[in-house]
Amino acid sequence: xxxxTPLPEIAALLTLTAxxxxxxxxxxxxxxxxxxxxxxHFPHQMTHAAKIPTSGVTPAPQRPPVTISPMxxxxxxxxxxxxxxxxxxxxSHSLGAMPRRAKECLAExxxxxxxxxxxxxxxxxxxxxxxxxxxxxxxLGAGPGEIAMQPNVSLAQAIIHSCLDFPEHRNRIxxxxxxxxxxxxxxxxxxxxxxxxxxxxxxxxxxxxxxxLLAAIDERTRLVxxxxxxxxxxxxxxxxxxxxxxxxxxxFLAADLYQSAGTVPINIRELGLDFATxxxxxxxxxxxxxxxxxxxxxxxxxxxxxxxxxxAHQQPFAFEPGPQRYAPxxxxxxxxxxxxxxxxxxxxxxxxxxEAGVPAIRAKSIRQTERLIELARDAGxxxxxxxxxxxxxxxxxxxxxxxxxxxxxxxxxxILVDYRPGSGIRLAPHFYTEDAELxxxxxxxxxxxxxxxx
Ligand SMILES: Cc1ncc(COP(=O)(O)O)c(C=O)c1O
Numbered sequence: 001x002x003x004x005t006p007l008p009e010i011a012a013l014l015t016l017t018a019x020x021x022x023x024x025x026x027x028x029x030x031x032x033x034x035x036x037x038x039x040x041h042f043p044h045q046m047t048h049a050a051k052i053p054t055s056g057v058t059p060a061p062q063r064p065p066v067t068i069s070p071m072x073x074x075x076x077x078x079x080x081x082x083x084x085x086x087x088x089x090x091x092s093h094s095l096g097a098m099p100r101r102a103k104e105c106l107a108e109x110x111x112x113x114x115x116x117x118x119x120x121x122x123x124x125x126x127x128x129x130x131x132x133x134x135x136x137x138x139x140l141g142a143g144p145g146e147i148a149m150q151p152n153v154s155l156a157q158a159i160i161h162s163c164l165d166f167p168e169h170r171n172r173i174x175x176x177x178x179x180x181x182x183x184x185x186x187x188x189x190x191x192x193x194x195x196x197x198x199x200x201x202x203x204x205x206x207x208x209x210x211x212x213l214l215a216a217i218d219e220r221t222r223l224v225x226x227x228x229x230x231x232x233x234x235x236x237x238x239x240x241x242x243x244x245x246x247x248x249x250x251x252f253l254a255a256d257l258y259q260s261a262g263t264v265p266i267n268i269r270e271l272g273l274d275f276a277t278x279x280x281x282x283x284x285x286x287x288x289x290x291x292x293x294x295x296x297x298x299x300x301x302x303x304x305x306x307x308x309x310x311x312a313h314q315q316p317f318a319f320e321p322g323p324q325r326y327a328p329x330x331x332x333x334x335x336x337x338x339x340x341x342x343x344x345x346x347x348x349x350x351x352x353x354x355e356a357g358v359p360a361i362r363a364k365s366i367r368q369t370e371r372l373i374e375l376a377r378d379a380g381x382x383x384x385x386x387x388x389x390x391x392x393x394x395x396x397x398x399x400x401x402x403x404x405x406x407x408x409x410x411x412x413x414x415i416l417v418d419y420r421p422g423s424g425i426r427l428a429p430h431f432y433t434e435d436a437e438l439x440x441x442x443x444x445x446x447x448x449x450x451x452x453x454x
Contacts (some may be wrong), residue, residue, distance in 0.1 A: 289342025
């Protein structure tokens with residue numbers, strides 16, 4: 001991308017040369033209005049009321065219409081997700097269904113780029129990593145201006161690490177063996193900088209015992225870094241206990257919320273997390289390219305990420321050479337040009353999740369995962385997920401032989417699930433799932449798994 005036009009030129013463009021754009025071109029329903037907490041980097045910032053149109057996507061061939069039971073009002077959202085018309089979508093732990101409004105937001109991104117050109121940066125694009133984070137903040141219990149969107153979790157975690165040092169007396173990173181691999185790779189990459197990685201093993205392959213994790217955290221720990229919900233088995237970790245222990249010994253706690261945000265309630269501030277990361281691909285139905293990073297506001301003045309860039313500068317448009325002068329707000333955790341189309345796409349999913357309500361989504365998820373477990377056991381299938389509802393996230397894993405072929409055949413039949421070696425096939429109902437789809441999925445798995453293997 002070309003560097004944005006320096007401010008005096010922008011001012012000249014706006015005040016002297018640009019014709020006033022027709023109202024329909026400058027109103028961006030998918031761009032989020034600024035909150036007063038956000039430092040405005042452009043002097044000519046325009047804000048726009050947020051309102052998303054709801055028509056426009058041609059639906060796929062329809063299955064029979066769903067009768068929305070008063071017992072399950074969340075089914076009313078089905079019509080917002082085109083793919084549900086012709087598939088049994090049990091894979092939201094991997095890629096959440098696309099809301100039809102996301103297509104409109106992406107079209108709006110293209111229209112804005114086409115019609116507003118470089119002016120789009122000061123009509124909302126520049127602040128989009130923070131204003132998009134503001135919608136998420138309402139779902140995750142963070143404050144306005146506290147979440148900086150990132151391209152993905154790998155980068156968000158690396159930014160956290162780049163804020164830390166690892167002196168000999170305080171060099172340990174404590175994590176669990178079932179953390180997502182990207183995080184393990186990053187921890188070990190810090191070893192040449194003096195970090196010592198302490199990986200707490202799993203006793204049963206399903207989860208990490210909280211007492212084992214707590215025992216590994218001591219005064220030598222710089223960072224405790226865990227997933228809230230484990231990706232392989234959907235085991236829910238006890239973040240409150242881990243936070244209490246980490247803070248008692250003066251360590252930071254980073255939580256990867258990817259597998260909980262949007263399905264298991266979380267309140268970042270109540271838990272006192274120092275850092276949180278996640279992405280939008282899964283339960284948040286926000287699509288790829290919209291990861292996020294939360295950093296506890298009180299820590300901002302003390303943290304200087306080495307993974308940085310011009311967007312994190314106090315005066316990015318001064319284009320100063322020399323050392324970084326970090327922005328005082330969450331912009332300090334940004335770096336280069338953000339993934340603007342990814343942020344446009346992500347918004348609709350967040351809004352729907354917020355309106356549907358994570359507590360209601362969680363209640364339904366517990367009910368439907370219970371039912372899946374019951375159906376699987378009745379069919380003689382081995383369940384590889386925590387059985388206690390409080391310890392189980394949104395996924396039920398079935399340990400079947402030749403799991404990938406089962407997944408492939410289910411896909412041919414229009415039932416979408418996935419497979420992870422070492423755990424099994426993962427089934428994930430979400431707030432838009434009908435009970436009948438649970439029955440259909442288990443019946444199909446039962447048919448495909450050879451009887452001799454049961
Ligand atoms: C818990 C968890 N963390 C991280 C990731 C991947 O992160 P990213 O691809 O955004 O770097 C995943 C993806 O499956 C995940 O489940």
